[in-house]
Structure formats: C-alpha cells, structure tokens
Amino acid sequence: MSLKPLTLWGHAGTPNPWKFAMILEELNVQYERKFIDFADLKKEPFESINPNGRLPAIEDPNTGISVWESGAILDAIDRYVNEIRRISGVLDRWLECKGCLVGGKYSYVNAAFVPWFDVVPVLWSDKIDIEKDFPHVNAWLTRIKARPAIAKALNDKAKTMTAEGI
Numbered sequence: 205m206s207l208k209p210l211t212l213w214g215h216a217g218t219p220n221p222w223k224f225a226m227i228l229e230e231l232n233v234q235y236e237r238k239f240i241d242f243a244d245l246k247k248e249p250f251e252s253i254n255p256n257g258r259l260p261a262i263e264d265p266n267t268g269i270s271v272w273e274s275g276a277i278l279d280a281i282d283r284y285v286n287e288i289r290r291i292s293g294v295l296d297r298w299l300e301c302k303g304c305l306v307g308g309k310y311s312y313v314n315a316a317f318v319p320w321f322d323v324v325p326v327l328w329s330d331k332i333d334i335e336k337d338f339p340h341v342n343a344w345l346t347r348i349k350a351r352p353a354i355a356k357a358l359n360d361k362a363k364t365m366t367a368e369g370i
C-alpha cells in the first residue's frame with residue numbers, strides 16, 4: 205500500500221519550508237524536497253505550482269493538487285487526519301448498532317472502504333490506531349478482509365506492489 209510522496213518545494217537557507225518539513229516529519233508523512241533559487245520563484249514553471257511565487261509549496265502527486273502558504277498547508281494536512289478520524293468515528297458508532305453498513309448484509313459498499321483504510325497505518329500509524337480507537341470499524345474490516353474474494357484481491361495487490369517495487 206503506497207501513496208506517492210508529497211513534494212515540498214523549498215530553499216536551503218530560508219526558514220518557512222524547513223518549518224514545514226518539521227511538521228511533515230512529525231506526522232510521518234512521506235515527502236521529497238525540491239530546492240529552487242529565489243530568482244526562479246516568480247516565473248514558470250514554479251508559478252503554476254504557487255502563483256504567489258513564494259516558498260514553501262506542496263505538490264501532491266496523488267491528487268494533482270498544489271497548496272501554498274504554510275498556514276494553509278498545515279491546515280490541509282491536519283484536516284486530512286482529522287477527517288479520517290471523524291469519519292471513522294461516524295462509522296464506528298453506526299457499526300456498533302448495525303454491525304454492517306447498508307441493508308444488514310455485505311455489499312460492494314463495504315469493500316470500497318478496505319483499500320482506503322489500508323492507507324491509514326502506513327501513513328498515520330502514530331496518529332490513528334484503528335484497532336484501539338475504532339474497535340467496531342476494526343472488527344468490521346477484519347470480517348470483510350476474511351472474505352475469500354477480498355483476501356484474494358488484497359493478496360494480488362500486495363504481489364503487484366512488490367513486483368513494481370512500491
């Protein structure tokens with residue numbers, strides 16, 4: 205399971221990008237650094253990443269989205285983790301009562317969550333512990349993953365990722 209690392213645009217001698225690198229390290233988010241001279245900030249191709257021509261800027265190759273202004277970048281990253289936590293809480297309360305997502309029986313709707321939840325321990329193991337914090341979600345995921353079709357697809361995915369060096 206792998207997301208492509210974020211790109212953090214910075215400059216070796218300027219503080220704002222490093223401030224942001226510290227937060228990414230803290231959150232255990234994978235990223236790679238790209239350095240750019242100040243002389244190249246207010247022209248293409250950097251202006252397509254940050255029209256304001258300043259550092260830092262973040263590119264997310266998984267979504268094609270760029271974010272700039274260190275406050276906004278922090279907000280975006282925090283919100284991502286917070287949103288996973290919030291949605292997991294909603295699911296957990298629902299599953300505690302109902303045991304299954306829709307109509308009291310298994311359907312594709314359940315399977316659709318599996319690959320997304322697989323990302324959580326890879327990227328945010330220190331921030332979100334599904335087993336401990338959301339036990340009903342964890343039990344539900346364990347049941348779904350035990351289904352032969354899901355287990356086979358997950359196994360194929362793992363093999364493919366290994367073959368591709370991901």
Ligand SMILES: N[C@@H](CCC(=O)N[C@@H](CS)C(=O)NCC(=O)O)C(=O)O
Nearest residue numbers: 218219220257258259260273274275
């Ligand atoms: N409010 C911005 C400030 C960014 C900023 O001023 N960055 C400096 C480097 S630390 C910069 O890019 N200076 C180059 C310039 O203004 O042309 C943020 O927090 O991201």
